[in-house]
Amino acid sequence: MRIQEIIVVEGKDDTTAIKRAVDADTIETNGSAVNQMTIEKVKRAQETRGVIIFTDPDFPGEKIRKTIAGKVPGCKHAFLPKEAAIAKGGRGVGVEHASPEAIRAALKDAQPMREEIVEEITQDDLITAGLIGGPGAKERRIHLGKLLKIGYTNGKQLHKRLMMFQISRQEFAEALVVVRQEEENNG
Template sequence: MIKEVLVVEGKMDVVAVNKAVEADCIITGGFGLQKQTVDNIRHAYKKRGIIIFTDPDTAGEAIRRWLIKRFPKAKHAFISIEEASAHNDIGVEQASPDSIKRALSRVRTPNWQVQNIFTAQDLLREGLSGGTESSHKRAKLGTMLGIGYANAKVFLQRLNTYGIKRDEFENALKILQKEVK
C-alpha cells in the first residue's frame, strides 16, 4: 500500500492504478476542480501526503501546475507519453500496470531551494535543446530520471528542483546514447 494519496484525473486512471498497486486515489475530474475535491486533496496532503500523477498531456500538465501552487511539497510521478498512449488516447488509464509501477517507483519531491546544478548550456551541449531530436531526447531522459517530458525551460527547472544529481544525469545520458546507437 502506498502511504501517500495519488491525485489522478479520472475514474479510469483509478482503475489502471489499482491494477498496478494498492493505493488510495483522489480524482480531480479534469481541470475544473470542485471545492470539495480541493478540500479532500488538502486533507490528504496534510495527513498522508499526496503524489500528483496526472496525464502526460497539456491538460495534465496544467492540472499539475495548478496543484503545485496550492500543494508545494507534494510528490510527483510522471509517466511517459509512449507508455501512456493507446487507442488514439493519452493518459494514465492507457498505461500498463508495469508502466504505472515504474512511474511510481521514481517519485520525485521538489526542493524549492533551486540547486542551479544544471544550465541551459548543459541542455544545448547534450542535444536536449535546440536540435531536431531534442524533444525526443528530453522525453526519453525525463522518463529515465523520473521527471517526465517537458519543454527545455521546464525540463531545466525540473532538473534543478527535483533533486537530480550530476552523476545521475550523466549516467542516464550514457544509457540514452547507447540506445540511440
C-alpha cells in the same frame, strides 16, 4: 502492493486503472479546472497520509500537476512515459490506458519536487548536450526524462524540472552518457 499516500488522478477511469495495479486511495480532479474543494481535499490528504500526483502525460495533465503542486507543497510526483499511456488504436493518452506494470513502476519512482531550487545544470549545459534545439533534441529529452524519472518536458521546461528535482551534474552526466550510447547504437 499497498500505497500509503493518496494518489491524485484526473478521473474515474484513472482510479480504475490504479486499483487494478495497486491497493491505493485516490482523489479525482475531474478535469483541468481544479476547484477549491479538490485543493482542500488534497491539502488534507497531504497533512495526513501524503500525496502522489499522477496525471496524464499531456498538456492538461501538466496543468493539473502545476496547479496542485503550487497550492499543496511537498507532494510526490509520479510520471508515466507517454508511450506507456497511449490507448489501443492510438486514440487518447492517459493513465487509464497504462498497464498495471507501468503504473506500479511510475508509483515506485514517485519523488517530491524540491522547494529550494539550486542550479547545478545551466541552460548552456542543455544546449551543449543537444537537448534544446537542433535535430533529435526532443527524442533525447524523452529518453533523459525516462532515465531520470522526471517525465517528458519541452525544451523550456527541462531546466526547471531538473532544478526542481535537484538532479546533480553527475546524475545528469551519467544519464546523458546512456542517451548518447543508445543514440549511437540506434543511429
